[in-house]
Amino acid sequence: MLEVKNISYSYGPCKVLHDISFKVESGELMCVLGPNGCGKTTLLKNILGLLSPSVGSIWIDGQEIRKLSPKQLAQVMAYIPQEHTPPFPYTVFDVVLMGRTAYLASNLSVPGKKDEAIAEEALADLNITYLKDKIYTKISGGERQLVLIARALVQQPKLLVMDEPTSSLDFGKQNVVLEHARNLSRKGISILMVTHDPGHALFCADQVVTMKKGRLLKIGTPQEVISEESMQEMYGTEVKIGNICLPDERNIRVCVPVPTLTQGISA
Incomplete structure (x- = not known):
């Protein structure tokens, strides 16, 4: 459905994306996960056709995005x-x-x-x-x-692109939006969701792409990609991951940071 092929992107002399490649299959929900400033927004703008990759190409439904008119792109x-x-x-x-x-x-x-x-x-x-x-x-x-x-x-559309769709919502409303996204993918719509919260990826994603400093770290299922070690590497903070059982008998993993008073906050 969506294929990102070896794309790089630079703002002038500053290279912010480095050789990114991944695929989103039909009916698959993929989360792009990473800390602030890792290049998620720039990646999204390239996929949406707002920016053009310095190197590489992006394809949707077998067509290269840069060859589609805005009207054609909006239909897929x-x-x-x-x-x-x-x-x-x-x-x-x-x-x-x-x-x-x-x-x-x-x-x-x-x-x-x-x-x-x-x-x-x-x-x-x-x-x-x-x-x-x-x-x-x-x-x-x-x-x-x-x-x-x-x-x-x-x-x-055949593909929904969601840019941190729960960022301005309270805790209860976040899961409502995530549940709808998960259900839409089960109906055959491909979804690419950008988020900085590993809990969202654990809750609803089929596949996860992790990024740091403009580079792709890992691609795989949430179980393969999201671990205490990988999240600590990506976010620079210790986390704990555990399992809970939902009322519908789904078992999901949750990820929470371990607070430390000595940690600072950086952009």
Whole structure:
């Protein structure tokens, strides 16, 4: 579905990505995991077509991204940002319906009944139909993030790219978004999620890519990649990993840092 082939990227003389390669298969949820400043955002911008690799190439659904028009790219890949506040008080339904823009004949075209039906279905799939007529800027952060997922779904993409989608949410709402992401991948949508929290990758990822200082460290399942030793190497802090059983009888691992008063905070 998505293949990143040996890409590097530089901002002027400063090289920030070094020979990165990985694949996201159809229906797979992959987390890109790493500390702040490791190059995750730059990697994401290259995948989204906002930047072009200095070296290497990026392919989606068998096509090289740089050869696709913005409209073509929007029909195969959708982006969900960390947070979003529109300049006007649109209704939730209008925000979701905007995801159909890539399928309209022109910028002056009006969404039709089919587009509205697809938007209705996306709201229903995420159990947020009750938000349809509410003002987007006046709903909670967790609800807003689900609306952004619905907007992405109406693009009918093959790949969802999520940039730290829970970063502005409270603890309870984070797992709601992660559960929806996991369920969407089970329905066949490929998902690439960028996060700095190993707990998120342990909770929902099929595959994990770890990064540090612009370089890829490891690729594999969460069980293969996320260990106390590897997380300490990547984040520079001691962690402990344990197992818990959820009410649905899933056993998952959790990762928590070991606090020390002598540790400083750096960017």
